[in-house]
Every structure is written in C-alpha cells, then in structure tokens.
Amino acid sequence: MSATSESSDEGNDPDNPDVRRLADWPPERLESLAEEHGTPLYVIDLGRVRENYQRFASAFPNADVHFAAKANTSRAVLRTLEAEGSSVECASAGETERAFAAGFEGEHVHYTAVNPPAEDLDRAVELADEHPGLTITVGAEDTIDRLAERGYDGRLCLRVNPGVGAGHHEKVRTGADAKFGVPYDSAAELLETAADEFAVVGIHAHAGSGISGDDLSNHRELVSRMCKLARDIDLSLEFVDVGGGFGVPYHPDESPLDLDSVAEATREALGDLDATLVVEPGRYLVADAGVLLTRVNTVKETAEITVLGVDAGMTTLARPALYDAYHHVRNLAGDAPEIETTIAGPICESSDTFGEHTIANPDRDDVLAIGNAGAYGYEMASQYNSRPRPAVVVVDGDRSAVVNRRETLGDVTATEAEVVWQ
Numbered sequence: 499m500s501a502t503s504e505s506s507d508e509g510n511d512p513d514n515p516d517v518r519r520l521a522d523w524p525p526e527r528l529e530s531l532a533e534e535h536g537t538p539l540y541v542i543d544l545g546r547v548r549e550n551y552q553r554f555a556s557a558f559p560n561a562d563v564h565f566a567a568k569a570n571t572s573r574a575v576l577r578t579l580e581a582e583g584s585s586v587e588c589a590s591a592g593e594t595e596r597a598f599a600a601g602f603e604g605e606h607v608h609y610t611a612v613n614p615p616a617e618d619l620d621r622a623v624e625l626a627d628e629h630p631g632l633t634i635t636v637g638a639e640d641t642i643d644r645l646a647e648r649g650y651d652g653r654l655c656l657r658v659n660p661g662v663g664a665g666h667h668e669k670v671r672t673g674a675d676a677k678f679g680v681p682y683d684s685a686a687e688l689l690e691t692a693a694d695e696f697a698v699v700g701i702h703a704h705a706g707s708g709i710s711g712d713d714l715s716n717h718r719e720l721v722s723r724m725c726k727l728a729r730d731i732d733l734s735l736e737f738v739d740v741g742g743g744f745g746v747p748y749h750p751d752e753s754p755l756d757l758d759s760v761a762e763a764t765r766e767a768l769g770d771l772d773a774t775l776v777v778e779p780g781r782y783l784v785a786d787a788g789v790l791l792t793r794v795n796t797v798k799e800t801a802e803i804t805v806l807g808v809d810a811g812m813t814t815l816a817r818p819a820l821y822d823a824y825h826h827v828r829n830l831a832g833d834a835p836e837i838e839t840t841i842a843g844p845i846c847e848s849s850d851t852f853g854e855h856t857i858a859n860p861d862r863d864d865v866l867a868i869g870n871a872g873a874y875g876y877e878m879a880s881q882y883n884s885r886p887r888p889a890v891v892v893v894d895g896d897r898s899a900v901v902n903r904r905e906t907l908g909d910v911t912a913t914e915a916e917v918v919w920q
C-alpha cells in the first residue's frame with residue numbers, strides 16, 4: 499500500500515520514511531477493505547513491515563535484530579520478517595512453535611522464559627532437540643535448575659535485571675521490576691556456575707517499552723552495565739542482548755525516534771565489546787504497519803461532548819484501556835467541520851474508550867481508522883462480553899489476503915461444555 503501525497507514527514511527517505519502516519523494511508527483503499535471484510539478489521543501492510551525492518555537493520559549494521567514476536571505473531575508477519583533476515587524473540591513455547599512454523603531456523607530463535615509453566619519448559623526442551631541452535635533465556639536460578647532436571651544442556655542466555663527501567667507507562671517498565679531477570683549483582687556467579695552444565699552463550703536485559711529521545715540515558719546505562727558484566731566474567735559470550743523498547747510516535751505531532759542517535763549511543767556504551775550486539779524491536783517493526791478499522795454506529799450529542807459509538811472496543815484494541823495509550827483516529831469519510839468527540843466501544847465498561855479526538859464531520863456508518871495498531875493490537879484482543887475477535891487482512895502493494903477470519907459466537911463458546919459431574 500503506497501503512501502499518499504499528503505505524507506506528513508518530509509525530509510525522510512521518500513522510499514522508506516521514518517514513520518507512516520495515519521494520514522499517509524490511502525482512505526479509499528481502507529474504505530473498500532472495510533466494505534469487503536466488515537469491521538472491526540485489522541489491516542497490516544507487509545510492505546511497511548519490510549521497510550521498517552530494513553531501516554532498523556541498516557541503523558544497526560553489526561547487530562543481530564530479533565523481532566519481539568509478542569507484538570504481532572501473525573504467520574504472515576513472521577514469514578515476512580524471516581525472509582528479510584530477521585531473527586525472532588519469543589515469550590512462550592507457543593510463540594516459539596509459531597516462529598518455527600513460520601520458517602525460522604533454530605539459530606535465529608530465542609525463547610525468553612518468564613516464570614515458565616512446566617509445559618513450556620517441556621516443549622522448549624523438545625523444540626531445542628528438533629531445532630538445534632535454539633537459545634533459551636532464563637531469568638531465575640530456579641529456571642536453570644528446572645532445565646537441568648529436564649536433561650537440557652544446550653544454549654543458555656541469562657536475563658539480568660539491569661536496574662534501569664524505561665517506558666511509556668508504569669505497566670511496561672520491566673527493567674527495574676524484580677519479576678524480570680536475576681539481580682545484577684548475582685549474575686556473574688550464576689553465569690560461571692551455569693557454564694559447567696550448559697553452553698552459556700549470552701546475557702540479556704530489557705529496560706521496557708519506550709526508548710525515545712528523552713530517555714537515551716537509560717538505554718546507555720543499560721547497555722554499559724551489560725557490557726561491564728560481559729567483561730567482568732571469565733567466559734567468552736557470543737552475544738549481549740540489550741532488549742527492545744524502541745519507541746514509535748503515537749501522536750501525530752510527535753517526532754519519530756532518531757534511530758541513528760540510538761545506534762550511536764549504543765555503540766558508544768558498548769565500547770570495545772567482543773561479542774555480537776542483539777536488539778529486540780517489537781513495536782518499531784510493526785506498529786505503523788497496521789491500522790484498525792471500525793464503523794460508527796452511534797452519534798450522541800451531550801451537553802459536554804459528542805459521543806461516537808463504534809464497533810471496536812477494549813476487546814479489539816486493549817492499549818487505551820490498559821495503559822491510557824493514545825492512538826490517533828481519522829474519519830475516512832469525513833471532511834470539515836471537525837468536532838470534539840469521545841470515541842467509545844460496545845463493551846459495558848467505562849474504561850472501554852479510545853479517548854477524546856477531533857473528528858471530521860462524523861456520521862453513523864462512517865469508517866474510522868485507528869493508527870499504529872500493528873503492534874500489541876490483535877495480539878491482545880479478547881472475547882470479553884462474548885465479542886468474537888475481529889478479522890485481520892494483510893496487504894502488500896495492490897494485493898490483500900485475510901489471514902485471520904472474523905470469529906463467530908461459535909468460536910467464543912467452542913471450549914464450553916455442559917456440566918457433567920464426576
């Protein structure tokens with residue numbers, strides 16, 4: 499899907515701009531996809547995923563780029579990134595299986611185990627057998643013991659709590675949260691002990707989601723702490739993984755991340771490290787490659803504001819309800835005049851709102867596009883209020899394909915059984 503002439507970020511490489519704004523998506527094409535497939539509908543542009551990968555990888559030419567699959571596990575997206583040369587970081591055995599199903603080779607897959615249920619470790623150990631090269635990243639001594647109990651002696655990476663957190667919301671600042679990684683001060687000893695039983699290949703840390711121009715100091719700090727650790731231990735590591743969290747502009751007046759400065763800051767903090775740098779972008783690769791289309795069903799004037807009722811809700815895109823996240827919204831049908839609205843979904847909860855937006859001349863049946871929905875959108879959708887999950891369409895140039903059909907009520911109730919007492 500090509501950008502329209504009203505592209506709002508001039509000065510970029512016109513073939514691969516730093517950001518694709520909502521205004522850059524061709525409205526007629528989106529309208530016709532909504533017409534053909536119904537709403538709510540996620541549209542993911544694989545061409546833009548490719549551009550994002552290429553731009554990111556060229557900013558970090560000597561690093562291994564591992565896509566954080568949790569942002570978007572669509573097979574179509576995973577295949578696209580695999581074909582570009584990306585590796586992948588998976589948060590569960592399920593994601594790891596999906597990465598292999600999409601064609602990634604073992605050596606390009608890292609599984610990051612966070613308090614892993616027994617079944618996850620069982621499956622991860624099997625997968626490591628089937629796909630030599632798989633790396634398992636652990637964040638607790640317990641997890642190391644549980645892997646040893648399962649006879650695993652393969653590639654191991656230790657997740658360290660770097661003590662520095664960053665993020666767009668307190669709920670996504672992992673770096674200083676005791677839940678993630680082993681305490682920094684105990685890491686060296688743990689690594690050296692683990693090396694007796696496993697192939698210790700790397701160390702890992704993730705500060706959280708939201709590296710932006712303002713918090714490069716956190717990023718620098720994390721990278722230099724990880725490098726200090728790598729130098730302090732008596733092991734030669736293949737890689738130092740500094741996680742993801744590369745921010746994207748959700749507001750139309752926010753500037754895109756200056757990747758070159760981030761890469762430069764990373765290089766400076768790395769110094770003369772003799773190991774490969776690994777970076778794990780999630781949203782950076784997919785957020786602006788996706789929009790969510792939703793149809794207006796209610797226009798309600800009130801004394802305070804006009805309420806626009808739409809068919810997508812917190813079950814379709816959870817980020818606004820969960821993190822007060824801002825997603826820009828545009829009326830594909832509307833022209834001036836613009837009015838102040840609050841946009842709300844069909845879920846019976848007051849948190850089911852996309853916030854206040856200035857919308858052009860909204861009318862019942864208009865289709866609204868919600869921007870930056872390619873990351874943590876469909877991925878976090880739920881069936882609350884017995885709302886079937888939406889469909890997902892991928893586009894690539896002029897082509898389009900449904901990659902997730904719209905769920906039915908039958909899908910919502912598929913696992914339910916009559917009570918049969920035992």
Ligand code: LLP
Nearest residue numbers: 566704707741742743744778779780781874
């Ligand atoms: N690496 C690790 C180990 C992670 O835990 C994450 C995200 C990433 C990489 C990728 O972070 P990103 O580059 O996408 O910011 N649902 C939240 C984000 C939770 C992220 C959890 N971990 C949201 O919608 O903002």
